[in-house]
Amino acid sequence: MTAAPSPLKVLADAIRETAHAASAGIVQVRARGARPATAAHIGDDLVVAPLHGLDRDEGLVVIRGDVAFDATVAGRDDALDLALLRVAGLGASPLSVATEPADAAQLVVGVARSWQGDLMARLASVTGQTCPLRRWRAEPLPALLRTDLAPGRGVSGGVLVDPDGRVQAWLTTGLSRGSVVGIPTTLLMDRLARLAAHGRIRRGYVGMAVQPVALPPAQQAHGSQGLLVSGMDATGPATTAGLFVGDVLLTADGQPLTEPGALQALLAESRIGAALAVQVLRGTTLHDMTLTVGERAR
Secondary structure (H helix, E strand, O other): OOOOOOHHHHHHHHHHHHHHHHHHHEEEEEOOOOOOEEEEEEEOOEEEEEHHHOOOOOOEEEEEOOEEEEEEEEEEEHHHOEEEEEOOOOOOOOOEEOOOOOOOOOEEEEEEEOOOOOEEEEEEEEEEEOOOOOOOOOOOOOOOEEEOOOOOOOOOOOEEEOOOOEEEEEEEOOOOOOOOEEEEHHHHHHHHHHHHHHOOOOOEEOOEEEEEEEOOHHHHHHOOEEEEEEEEOOOOHHHHHOOOOOOEEEEEOOEEOOOHHHHHOOOOHHHOOOEEEEEEEEOOEEEEEEEEOEEOOO
16 A cells, blocks of 8 residues: 655645746846846746846847847836846747735745756745835835745746746845845736836826925915925926926825825826826915826936
């Protein structure tokens, strides 16, 4: 009578099988003279790589097995530490991408490659979500995945694979020092589509610098806080609409403005060319004004 395999062997076999099933989509990218970084073959002739692992745009190659393919940078997203690469001849992605988000405490397998190109697999769990990240002059991002996966060489650029063999997140250590952050595939695919279309993440622009301000009692008839306009682009949308330095923005599209991120959140790519209704306090007088959101220059 054959003894049943131990639970540890069953788990080890499952981790190995999960990693090998994803291995064809886990490649490496290398610039001349630099160490290779893990990357994921995520679309037709498309690879996503960690931006912090690329020190140049020229001379890039993507390595799959013993074959090296020339690669070019199709777009960069500094806010998410990712670069989209076009790799002619790589073909369709073998990775299956999850459309439903992972639950907290779900077991996953982190799959990446060492500097030598060896496949690495580590059992991990989704421990929750990070706080939404914000970057200067960038739209606030949805919460990212937090895991107990330890950082290490080659982890950035790898993926988290769930028990059904679907990629739940793409991994980077470039957003949070000392920890591994997972970018959910729903967010990742949206950003990659925008990079493929435009080569960058387009962002709205209103042409003014703002800072939080607490209003004195004499100006509190319409609110106690707002955003003080401290600088203006002479040809920007705010100037065109008639705003001045010293004005205080109270609301935009009906949303109260108490910190700059609240305004930035209304300047996503979809708002470019659209009207933005603002309430402006000038002295003690309230003005309703409309800006046309522009596009931030590269």
